[in-house]
Amino acid sequence: MTDETIEIEGDADGYALEAKKVQKILTAVETGDERQLASLLEPLHPADVADLLEQIEDRPRADLLDLWKSGFDGEVLSELEENLREEVIDQLTPDALASAVRDLESDDVVDLVEDLGDEQQEAVLDALGAMDRQAVETALAWPEESAGRLMQAETVRAPEHWTVGETIDYLRGEEDLPDQFYHVILIDPRMKPVGYVTLGRLLGSRREVPLRDLIEDSFRIIPAMQDEGEVAYAFNQYHLISAPVVDEDGRLVGVITIDDAMAVLDEEHEEDILRLAGVGEGSLTDRVINTTRQRLPWLAVNLVTAILASLVIAQFEIALQQIVALAVLMPIVASMGGNAGTQSLTVAVRSIATKDLTGSNVWRVIRREVAVGLINGVIFAIVMGIVGVIWFGSPMLGIVIALAMVINMVAAGLAGTVIPVILEKLKVDPALASGAFVTTVTDVVGFFAFLGLAVVLLL
Amino acid sequence: MTDETIEIEGDADGYALEAKKVQKILTAVETGDERQLASLLEPLHPADVADLLEQIEDRPRADLLDLWKSGFDGEVLSELEENLREEVIDQLTPDALASAVRDLESDDVVDLVEDLGDEQQEAVLDALGAMDRQAVETALAWPEESAGRLMQAETVRAPEHWTVGETIDYLRGEEDLPDQFYHVILIDPRMKPVGYVTLGRLLGSRREVPLRDLIEDSFRIIPAMQDEGEVAYAFNQYHLISAPVVDEDGRLVGVITIDDAMAVLDEEHEEDILRLAGVGEGSLTDRVINTTRQRLPWLAVNLVTAILASLVIAQFEIALQQIVALAVLMPIVASMGGNAGTQSLTVAVRSIATKDLTGSNVWRVIRREVAVGLINGVIFAIVMGIVGVIWFGSPMLGIVIALAMVINMVAAGLAGTVIPVILEKLKVDPALASGAFVTTVTDVVGFFAFLGLAVVLLL
Numbered sequence: 001m002t003d004e005t006i007e008i009e010g011d012a013d014g015y016a017l018e019a020k021k022v023q024k025i026l027t028a029v030e031t032g033d034e035r036q037l038a039s040l041l042e043p044l045h046p047a048d049v050a051d052l053l054e055q056i057e058d059r060p061r062a063d064l065l066d067l068w069k070s071g072f073d074g075e076v077l078s079e080l081e082e083n084l085r086e087e088v089i090d091q092l093t094p095d096a097l098a099s100a101v102r103d104l105e106s107d108d109v110v111d112l113v114e115d116l117g118d119e120q121q122e123a124v125l126d127a128l129g130a131m132d133r134q135a136v137e138t139a140l141a142w143p144e145e146s147a148g149r150l151m152q153a154e155t156v157r158a159p160e161h162w163t164v165g166e167t168i169d170y171l172r173g174e175e176d177l178p179d180q181f182y183h184v185i186l187i188d189p190r191m192k193p194v195g196y197v198t199l200g201r202l203l204g205s206r207r208e209v210p211l212r213d214l215i216e217d218s219f220r221i222i223p224a225m226q227d228e229g230e231v232a233y234a235f236n237q238y239h240l241i242s243a244p245v246v247d248e249d250g251r252l253v254g255v256i257t258i259d260d261a262m263a264v265l266d267e268e269h270e271e272d273i274l275r276l277a278g279v280g281e282g283s284l285t286d287r288v289i290n291t292t293r294q295r296l297p298w299l300a301v302n303l304v305t306a307i308l309a310s311l312v313i314a315q316f317e318i319a320l321q322q323i324v325a326l327a328v329l330m331p332i333v334a335s336m337g338g339n340a341g342t343q344s345l346t347v348a349v350r351s352i353a354t355k356d357l358t359g360s361n362v363w364r365v366i367r368r369e370v371a372v373g374l375i376n377g378v379i380f381a382i383v384m385g386i387v388g389v390i391w392f393g394s395p396m397l398g399i400v401i402a403l404a405m406v407i408n409m410v411a412a413g414l415a416g417t418v419i420p421v422i423l424e425k426l427k428v429d430p431a432l433a434s435g436a437f438v439t440t441v442t443d444v445v446g447f448f449a450f451l452g453l454a455v456v457l458l459l
Numbered sequence: 460m461t462d463e464t465i466e467i468e469g470d471a472d473g474y475a476l477e478a479k480k481v482q483k484i485l486t487a488v489e490t491g492d493e494r495q496l497a498s499l500l501e502p503l504h505p506a507d508v509a510d511l512l513e514q515i516e517d518r519p520r521a522d523l524l525d526l527w528k529s530g531f532d533g534e535v536l537s538e539l540e541e542n543l544r545e546e547v548i549d550q551l552t553p554d555a556l557a558s559a560v561r562d563l564e565s566d567d568v569v570d571l572v573e574d575l576g577d578e579q580q581e582a583v584l585d586a587l588g589a590m591d592r593q594a595v596e597t598a599l600a601w602p603e604e605s606a607g608r609l610m611q612a613e614t615v616r617a618p619e620h621w622t623v624g625e626t627i628d629y630l631r632g633e634e635d636l637p638d639q640f641y642h643v644i645l646i647d648p649r650m651k652p653v654g655y656v657t658l659g660r661l662l663g664s665r666r667e668v669p670l671r672d673l674i675e676d677s678f679r680i681i682p683a684m685q686d687e688g689e690v691a692y693a694f695n696q697y698h699l700i701s702a703p704v705v706d707e708d709g710r711l712v713g714v715i716t717i718d719d720a721m722a723v724l725d726e727e728h729e730e731d732i733l734r735l736a737g738v739g740e741g742s743l744t745d746r747v748i749n750t751t752r753q754r755l756p757w758l759a760v761n762l763v764t765a766i767l768a769s770l771v772i773a774q775f776e777i778a779l780q781q782i783v784a785l786a787v788l789m790p791i792v793a794s795m796g797g798n799a800g801t802q803s804l805t806v807a808v809r810s811i812a813t814k815d816l817t818g819s820n821v822w823r824v825i826r827r828e829v830a831v832g833l834i835n836g837v838i839f840a841i842v843m844g845i846v847g848v849i850w851f852g853s854p855m856l857g858i859v860i861a862l863a864m865v866i867n868m869v870a871a872g873l874a875g876t877v878i879p880v881i882l883e884k885l886k887v888d889p890a891l892a893s894g895a896f897v898t899t900v901t902d903v904v905g906f907f908a909f910l911g912l913a914v915v916l917l918l
Contacts, residue, residue, distance in 0.1 A: 015689060015692055015693050015696060015814065016814040016817055017814070017817060017819070019817060019818035019819050022817075022818075022819040023819075045696070045697050047696045047697060048696075051814065051815065054815060055817060055819045055820040056819065056820070057823060156659075168662060171662045171663050172662070172663060172664070172665065174663060177659060177663045178659070179659075180657065180659065180700065181659045182641055182658070182659075182700075198639065199641070199658035199659060199661075199662060200615075200636060200637070200638075200639065200641075200658060202658075202662065203627060203630045203631070203658060203661065203662065204630050204631060204633060204636045205631070206631065230474060233474055234474050235721070236721060236722070236725055237474060237504070237506045237507075238504050239506075239718050241639065241717075241718065258700075258717050258718060258721065259698050259700065261721075262694070262695060262717065262720075262721045262724065263695070265721065265724070266695055266724060266728075269725075269728040269729075269732075270728075270809065270813075272732065273728075273731065273805060273809055274805060274806070274809070276732065276735075276736070276805075277801050277802055277804075277805030277806075278798060278801065278802055279805055279806055283815075284806065284810050284815050284816060284820070284824055284827075288827055288830045288831055288834070289834075291827065291831045292830075292831045292834045292835055295799070295802050295835060296835055296838065298798065298802070299795060299798055299799060299802075299835055299839060300839075302794060302795060302798045303791070303795060303839060303842065303843070305794070306790060306791040306794040306795065307791065307846065309790055309791075309794075310787050310788060310790060310791055313786065313787045313790070314787045317783045317787070320779075320783050320786045320787075321780065321783050324776045324780050326786075327772065327779045327785075327786035327789075328769050328772045328773045328776070328779075329769060330786075330790075331765060331768055331769060331772070331789075331790055331793065331902075331906075332762070332765040332766065332768075332769055334790065335761060335764070335765040335768075335902075336758060336761060336762060336765060339737060339757065339758055339761045340754070340758060342736050342737065343736055343737055343738045343754050343757070343758075345736075346732060346735075346736030346738055347733070347736075347738055347743065350729065350732055350733070351743050355474065355475040355476075355510065356510065356513060356514070356742075356743050357743060358475055358476060358478065358481075358514060359481075360476070360478050360481040360482075360514045360515065361514040361515070361743070364516060365743055368743075368747055368750065371747045371751075372747055372751045372754065375747070375748075375751045376751055376754060376755055376758055379755065380758060380759075380762060383762065384762070387766065443790075447790075
């Protein structure tokens with residue numbers, strides 16, 4: 001059975017796979033039309049084929065791989081989401097796997113195998129030539145998510161005393177230049193990078209010009225042990241196109257290019273968004289059971305938070321029994337605090353990630369968030385005070401909800417900023433953990449302030 | 460008064476401005492030590508200087524700009540957040556502004572002036588030479604957030620029949636090559652791009668090789684009217700480094716490079732995160748009053764949502780009066796639903812943005828989210844059922860909360876997926892509007908299911 005299709009992306013110049021094309025491909029798979037399938041898939045970029053495999057159901061996916069085995073491209077494997085990658089590798093014959101992997105650059109192979117199980121990793125490595133295998137194994141020796149893993153080992157370099165002419169002659173004589181390179185890295189006799197020259201400059205200069213006269217200001221060296229998130233930050237912040245990577249002794253061991261940094265930036269953002277929403281590492285292709293398992297811990301934390309809030313409410317059973325309006329209105333105070341807290345914490349978490357919230361301005365940001373909470377608190381206090389009076393005809397009830405609103409929104413601004421900052425200090429990812437803490441604060445403060453004030457002023 | 464400093468980023472190889480260096484700079488500003496200030500600021504990248512200006516308070520910022528006028532760099536202006544950029548431009552003398560802007564590339568000037576008021580825009584344009592001014596005005600004629608605005612107008616191109624040697628000779632003779640370029644674009648006699656050659660290939664090939672033999676598979680042409688978000692998607696999806704931009708007649712009018720696409724990707728992500736959290740376009744440097752204003756509409760929407768939920772609760776006043784435990788437990792059901800809904804909607808919103816959720820798999824994703832909601836619902840129903848029984852000693856109350864939990868978590872999965880998809884169909888940004896709708900659903904369903912079941916089963 002195939003799904004009914006709804007066209008989400010109607011934009012003509014968009015890049016999404018059209019639903020119609022997907023339908024055609026599925027029809028070709030169903031009818032076993034190998035030639036039609038190949039003619040539909042071949043013009044597609046491997047990244048689009050990977051998206052296609054992610055979007056269709058298990059049965060047609062297996063059939064498609066069966067039918068298309070011969071043409072299967074290693075880059076499609078690179079582009080697939082991890083969980084699906086393992087499945088697809090299992091479905092490929094050893095021959096198909098070998099031919100698919102052999103065309104890949106060594107850094108793509110690293111990316112491909114690093115999250116595979118031992119057995120599958122071995123199968124892929126076996127498919128490689130001895131040289132490539134060694135390059136992949138060297139890269140895998142660097143820690144996960146380090147610059148060493150991200151870099152490609154092939155570099156294009158020249159001694160610092162060369163001229164443009166010498167460099168061009170050397171490049172022309174070189175058999176095995178990397179697919180993509182944008183700079184020639186200048187090195188000293190001990191292999192330490194001392195600068196780089198863009199290819200554009202090299203091409204635009206006369207042969208006798210020394211390379212040294214052409215080096216770029218933007219030159220930055222990346223330690224191989226640096227976290228890939230820091231690498232992505234540096235590329236984005238300093239507009240780098242490529243950067244040399246060095247080992248602990250400062251010797252050139254590889255180069256990272258902006259496309260890899262862009263992919264990391266994209267992943268880190270995605271991770272932050274999902275973490276802020278309490279969704280672990282989820283993706284659409286995960287099995288129901290895996291998704292359930294990923295989301296469960298977050299919901300469990302929320303349950304504890306919610307029960308804590310209920311314990312606060314339980315302290316006020318007598319008040320609730322006497323004035324049922326309190327039960328009706330109390331979720332409003334908690335909800336407004338929760339929302340204001342989420343606003344503050346999101347700004348704080350992002351500002352920490354982009355290094356805009358630092359030791360130099362943390363107090364100022366806290367003051368600002370509290371001020372914003374206070375002003376919005378007063379505005380909504382007035383609104384809710386009036387609503388309370390009109391709805392329940394009790395001016396004092398209006399005053400109670402208004403005061404509770406101000407208190408909770410100030411608490412929201414404060415907690416929403418301070419909690420992420422403290423978590424960051426404790427080396428806990430603020431995107432991951434802030435939400436639960438901030439909601440606890442706004443729930444507890446909200447219910448306590450509202451019901452507590454009600455007891456004092458209304459009973 | 461300067462802020463106390465808390466060191467957030469302790470990582471030695473991180474790129475954040477160190478609090479100590481910020482302190483030193485502030486001290487130099489306070490003591491009016493111009494030489495010390497210049498010696499501290501000069502080694503910094505313009506992006507770091509911009510971050511510094513964003514992090515310090517208004518008074519020292521004004522003093523710093525006063526003291527440093529002579530050395531002020533146009534790139535710092537490019538890197539500043541919009542709201543601060545206007546302030547800083549106002550503080551610069553016309554001379555300082557002119558000398559700062561004159562060094563910039565024309566696409567950076569476009570980026571700088573496009574959000575300025577008319578008067579400031581005029582001031583910047585007046586500072587430019589006639590040629591640059593014209594280039595900037597041509598770029599500004601393209602719509603905001605289009606590829607035309609993003610591109611640089613200077614392209615490096617060659618007729619399709621040229622050889623490597625001819626191309627290198629041409630490049631060497633050319634006076635005014637762009638600062639950054641990575642490809643030579645091949646054009647036909649009508650200026651239509653037909654392919655491109657990487658500089659690496661050009662350098663690595665013999666002089667007599669025709670360019671046509673070296674063109675890359677990855678070649679993609681971008682229409683100048685395309686939305687910049689689509690451009691960033693294409694660069695990320697297809698691993699582009701640069702891409703030619705064409706007008707409606709298919710003629711080459713510019714080129715977009717990956718660093719610009721990376722900046723757009725970064726901005727769009729940021730926007731999505733902030734929108735999901737109900738924070739408009741906020742940044743840390745906004746004034747309190749602006750931030751308050753940005754956040755207010757979202758809180759107002761939430762207030763309406765919360766009042767709606769309260770209206771549901773109000774229907775059950777009698778039940779609440781008779782069983783106060785209902786008031787204690789009801790926020791738990793709503794809160795769990797709200798969290799589960801946020802999980803589903805975040806995954807849906809992101810999947811729509813990355814084009815992973817399309818017409819081909821929307822039904823499957825909905826089924827999956829409902830299934831996840833059901834399973835997690837049952838698990839937490841059992842937990843809460845037991846908690847209910849133990850806490851209030853009423854097995855029937857346990858059953859009520861358990862059933863309500865299952866119902867609300869299934870509703871959360873359904874609403875969290877369907878609402879973003881419908882909003883996208885209606886051309887409303889799902890990141891912007893989904894949250895309010897989904898929370899309304901989970902609040903209303905949660906309170907109604909719990910209190911309604913209580914009336915049926917407990918009274």
